Amino acid sequence: MSTKLFYLRAVLNKKMEKQRFPFGMIIGRMMHEMGRVFKKRANEQAEIKIPNEQFALLYAISLKEDDVIQKDMAEVMRKDKSGILRLIDSLEEKELISRVADTKDRRKNCLMVTKKGKEVIEQYLKLMSELMEQLQQGLTASEMNTFYKVADHIKSNAEKL
Amino acid sequence: MSTKLFYLRAVLNKKMEKQRFPFGMIIGRMMHEMGRVFKKRANEQAEIKIPNEQFALLYAISLKEDDVIQKDMAEVMRKDKSGILRLIDSLEEKELISRVADTKDRRKNCLMVTKKGKEVIEQYLKLMSELMEQLQQGLTASEMNTFYKVADHIKSNAEKL
DNA sequence: AAATAATTGTTGCATATGTCAACTAAATTG
DNA sequence: CAATTTAGTTGACATATGCAACAATTATTT
Incomplete structure (x- = not known):
């Protein structure tokens, strides 16, 4: 297989992947899971639950x-x-x-x-x-910083629309 | 000021920053903005709105x-x-x-x-x-990939808790 | 086979949230 | 002073989540 074809397929796969799980839904899943665990802990540990x-x-x-x-x-x-x-x-x-x-x-x-x-x-x-301490296990500080940067950037872009 | 004190202050500031805007709330804000814009567009452009x-x-x-x-x-x-x-x-x-x-x-x-x-x-x-095309303006593909990776990783970690 | 248990879907109820429109009271403007 | 604007409130309605009780059906046990 030519390298060019290989490259095109990789791009296509990536595109399809994103199509398959759109951005909003990926982050949505993450938030959903975080929310679930946080709620659980708050119910167990917090004196006052809101x-x-x-x-x-x-x-x-x-x-x-x-x-x-x-x-x-x-x-x-x-x-x-x-x-x-x-x-x-x-x-x-x-x-x-x-x-x-x-x-x-x-x-x-x-x-x-x-x-x-x-x-x-x-x-x-x-x-x-x-909770964040645990959820970040396996990620580098640099990755987390990029994550924050992207989140903030997207939020700012969205605010203009 | 001693370098040690300077270092300690830097650490403290970082801590306070994260304390000030906890992870969940940063992502929450991003999701909120994205949701708002998406909803708006769906209302304007989609034939059937759900x-x-x-x-x-x-x-x-x-x-x-x-x-x-x-x-x-x-x-x-x-x-x-x-x-x-x-x-x-x-x-x-x-x-x-x-x-x-x-x-x-x-x-x-x-x-x-x-x-x-x-x-x-x-x-x-x-x-x-x-929408994502627009929201990603100003971000590199590498940054986005890191973002996806972190989101998926955090989701997976949360699923185990 | 009859009794019991487990599974699937349904309903009622309580809480939380979001949005719209009408309304009150108070302040501001012309 | 009259008209308008602002801040807060209320009511109505739609969406969403979770729990507990329930009915119908299937699976398991005796």
Whole structure:
């Protein structure tokens, strides 16, 4: 077989492979598996269990330094404000955050992470980093860095569309 | 500043960075953005629009060669059988698949992708590959390969836990 | 063969999430 | 002051996930 033909076949195979398992589905599978294991561990080990979306919001609130209001979080999380509202309802019910009416603009609620909320964040971050430690077994730091770079790049490209 | 202290700070910073944006959340953001754009395009361009989970199942069914039954799909997709059942209800309602009672074992339903279903798969795969073409802009083939490798590796590691 | 167990699919229920539209209260603008 | 905009809230509806109980069918055991 000519080297050229060999090369073409390799390209074709690769193409077919990607066709067979599209990008989104490959990453989807990975996320699905990670989510499954993480949920399992959180159920076993965490004192207070909250769904992933709720944790993502709780953590995002804790990262913002200045006054946090619901509208901003909706933008940050790229969700509808009513969705954010219900996530906040759930978090407040569990006493992980609290709404404090803004004194200057009474339309606004300032969101504060409670002490209990901070503890939950600590626990979840610890669980996450322990899990990642295991999941990265067999991969080099360089590979992981490339992975992060690609993920960030794709996200940025997608944000423009 | 001593070199040792400098080194320690660098390590700490790295740690904090990862702490600040845990792996799952980085990939989650990427998936979220991709999902958003894909959904938008599917709404604009696809004749028949179906949610991502339904497509994932439809496609997974089409990939299986031998007789496909619901229980197997539940295993493949790692979901509860009742969830699969409802996804199948939705797909059947849209006439993308059909349930055919197994003649040998009347407990089983064989799942068949209809012609319409195959067309939907074609359209969605095309949309996906067009989108990925754009999202990969600025990344090298080598980086993408590493990305796939890492994703697959992490998925495999997670499956064992 | 009859009783028992296991398998496959189904249903009900609870929770979570996403999106849209209408609405209230408060602030801003002309 | 009247009209508009903004922030938050609520209701309605669609999608998705997981658990437990159940029915029908098949397989196994006695």
